[in-house]
Amino acid sequence: FPLESMKTLPLTLMGILSGPPCTDRFNAESSFCLRQFYLILGTETCSKYEIKNHLGQRVYFAMEENGCFDRNFCSPIRSFTIRITDNTGREVITVNRPLRCNSCWFPCYMQELEVQSPPGTIVGYVVQNWDPLLPKFTILNESKEDVLKIIGPYATCSCFGDVDFEVKTLNEMSTIGKISKYWSGFVNNVFTNAANFGIQVPVDLDVKIKAIMIGACFLIVSTQNQREKPSQAR
Template identity: 60%
Template sequence: MLLEHIKIDQLVIHQQVEILEALIGFETNNKYEIKNSLGQRVYFAVEENDCCTRNCLGNLRPFVIKILDNSGREVINFERPFRCVSCCFPCCLQELEIQSPPGVPIGYVTQNWHPFLPKFTVLNEHRQEVLKITGPCIVCRCCSDIDFEIKSLNEETTVGKITKQWTGVIKEMFTDADNFSIQFPLDLDVKMKAVMLGACFLIDFMFFERSGDSNTERGGVWQ
């Protein structure tokens, strides 16, 4: 069953530091530990991609991320198709499909066009809108956390947040191994909790993954 730890209102995601990537900038498949609020590992996430796609397309790359439970069983898949990162054309807006069990869609995260803010809509398996996600105008901040607020459909109520955690000057400068936390209502539908986890990975790739042709740029201003 997906997200067996259903009675949770917070997840913490720690991306593992890859030595080869840190030393020479060679992009490797991302790996993450997913923990509960007590620091106990509940899932492990691994990206599946080929060397050429990772290093030529950088943060633009399509990906499949598999979520494994502590017994190594695959319980969730995240699939992102290739699209250019641009808010000028609707065909370039990002989308992520969440599957559980793998092959069975349970929800989607779609990027919304906005001139200043990173905005997303969370949808269920029938593509019905459930929640909204709104980020800050300036996504890159030094020495502070960055919050993406999870909101009701009318965007009047904040029900949670996805936070990119500041990990210190050394780690931020020399690696793209990021830490995130996700807070959501305890009684949120378990499928939507899985979709929120997917939204966190999409945000990581869009705004905090180093591009393939630059090892110095992180984050940036939403354009």
Template identity: 50%
Template sequence: MSAPPYEQGGGGFAQQPGPYPPPNQGYGQGAYPPPQGAYPPPQGAYPPPQGAYPPYDQGAYPPPQGAYPPPQGAYPPPQGYPPPQQQYNPPQPQGGVHMMQPMGGPPQFGPPVEMDGQQWMGPVAEQMIPLNCPPGLEYLTMIDQLIVKQKVEVAEAIAGMLDIGLETQNKYKILNSLGQQVYKAKEDSNCCLRMCIGPQRPFDMTIKDNNDQEIIHLSRPLACQTCFFPCCLQEIEVSSPPGTVIGYVKQEWSLCKPKFSIQDDAGNEVLKIIGPFCTFSLCGDVEFMVTSPDESEEVGKISKSWSGMLKEAFTDADNFGISFPMDLDVRAKAVLLGACFLIDFMFFEKKANRSNDGIGMLS
């Protein structure tokens, strides 16, 4: 709806009422009523604070109930081998072999060390050394094979050629698969016993590193090895460091095949070694299998290598290879090394340079 038109008057526009009354013409005319007042005055600012934060000792915030509880003790001291559930206890897939994973990532070794014309294995990085590892056995951490070479004694070789019985103390080099020397071993025995009872003699053997520090000590008492005396069989005690027993190698009675029990320091069987029916070393290797305690799984072996016709005929210097799982406990590896020496003396050491090979346990 449009507003009415304006009419022209004499001097300009006529005063026409507008569509809305002036604001001061009263409430009854329809205008908006005058405001009844401004917004009411504020009733007061925000109420004053009732007080600052209460002092600490008024109990507003309860005092802390204590920091983290104190530790209940450090790591328990090592008890020798790991606790019973870890003492060479076989993981299910390994069938009786205790495994100990070394710490750290990939293998880390220092550069080889040259000494006396022989290259020695370099030191092992600190992060690769397992917890509670006996000092000196860290070299075995990342090794799954050892080579044992007996040193040829010139006097013994000449005596053999002249058919004269002469027996000297055995010496060995222990190498890794790269040909780097890891340890050296030397027999300590009585001269009269070497001449009289030959390979059945008792002995101690010291195994040292490149710093000439004794790492492993072997002790073999006087005993029988034939199947006719089952109550007095062969054994060897392995200590590392010297004076701390870490395991035993004990011969088991058998009629056909030689058997040995590998035990930890508490006498628990952790591995077995089963030899062949025939221990003749003519033109071939002789293998002793390393198995789980129940003999259900083969985990390694100790092999006597053929050394050649001349060396086999005129000396008793033997070469052995030992293989085992990479992650086998280093103490178990050291005990297997001791087993290698016991096998050498029982089956391949000669008395007055005469072969001791035979059939089963009848030799």
């Protein structure tokens, strides 16, 4: 667009042109709900999710891509690519997680993932931090500079209640948001692999960081499956 034309564009469209393609959805949002489509225990298929805004409207659809070997022999530490598309089918966020085998006693290869928006442009990373008691993660920007911390509780099994992972400042003194794993009922929790998560962050948080928070949610999903269902990893 010529410079004169850009001055007359709607603000939402100018945001799309100047920032990540998710800008129009993230700018005015402070909370999202991530719902995984139901998977029966004992089966390993590519996960699918829908991402809703605070009104319950679906704004994104996410689908995991990986190989059959990874799903059946490396789950839940498998590598994957998650492609997040809007309601028109346009891919707006790509989440890449490499295969990294790790042990709580030998934390040389802690889990991490990369977030791109638009696909091909890195906006940040999520890195798992070693801690003997608490699940901890760090949000990094595209320059791999620490931005925020995510700290979960000692007990992360959502037995009859929600589990909150607090989003904190780097000094861990202030809480600015949270990622919650929702309790979805006895039948769903016992007989399926499905997960329901919520993200709450300040409405004025950088849209790139909001996109990275979506990636953090996927990493928490996979690491919690590793903690709660170790027998499924073959």
